[in-house]
Amino acid sequence: MNLLDSALILLGGLWAGTINTVVGSGTLVTFPILIALGVAPVMAVVSNAMGLIAGGVSGVWGYRRELEGMRRNLLTLMPASVLGGITGAYLLLHLPESVFQYAAPVLIVLALTLVVLQPRLQRAIKARREVAGSDRSHTAVMVALIFATGVYGGYFVAAQGVLLVAILGIFMSGTLQNANAVKNVLTLSVNVVAAISYLLFAPEKIIWVIVGLIAVSSLLGGFLGARIGRKLPPLILRSVIVTLGLVALFFMVQKLLVP
Template structure:
């Protein structure tokens, strides 16, 4: 890889790692850069996903304080996310790409609405929990959260881009705590899905991996993940929701533009 191309990939990975730890959608930065540099689409997608695992790990570590006291929630949700990632990887090998290209924009719109209206939706969930008429609501909401996390894992295993926005939207409504707590949990769940995806690439698509690209994105996204976690943890809930919404609109724009080509 030429020096200039390597620098472009490095800075794309740096930015992707930063925004991934804050909310997600870093793939929408790195993937177009790789395509512009002439990397084959499938190779670009695989190599990019593998490289960004390092940034995901850095972001998850940076948000570790926001996970304190949430071990039980993590134990309940992580298996669902991993199973979703495995299901998504299986679908990637058996379904046409167009299926999720059409579904992804709809899912992102739903996620953005959940993020924007999170305080009201969360209040509605809490009010139902406190109402004796809804005695089974705890189980219902718990099951709904696990199922939604699984489905988000399926989405992430098949169509990596912007899965963080979808996950934080779900967690922000159904999980107790602040949106920063939801973001911290999101980093762990997305990391799990991406590790599953990376493992599947190593097993079934080893010959399509561009290792120089993986190495550059891994290093740069690792740095970006550290930076992003420090910045993101200082943002107030309204500002963080604003950042998520803005990046979500950008992700949605990319997806719709891709469909219209």
């Protein structure tokens, strides 16, 4: 790997760490770079996911204030994310990549629809809670969706944050910034358990030079993203989510049309 290749990966990791903390889809920056440099797709997914763990740690730390009061939500949702991440990592190592190439665009469209409709859906769910006096059914739906997102994240990583913010923004009490903070913890959990799975069952697919470059740059990007994301009002943050989601959708559809 020459100096130019390393510089491209470092820049991609910095940008990915930044936008992952703000909303997600950072993999849609680093993954195409790795593919363009000739890295095999599965190796690119594995090495990228492991490198982005560092950015996830700095992002969680940067959003620690918004995690206050979210302990109960985390204890409820983290097991679902962890189990989903393990399942997704297993699928990555055993199923053809084409399976999720077709599912990913559909999931992103669903996520963007949820983000756009989030305020209206959140009001409707709040009204139903007040009438029913319980939110158990909504919690069960949220846990199931978090597990499904963990499966997707363990398999492909990209746009996992968009899906999580959409789900949490609708079903979880709190602000959109609280949802973003919880999202950072859940995505980090998925990446960590996926990385452990790669280390145990497919160490030959890990390119450690790439892992190191993305880790260093995404670590800095995570701190930067926390500073930027916290200052964004809900409408602007939602607009950023939709914009990045559309970019992710474009790249995924393009990859299907132009193999």
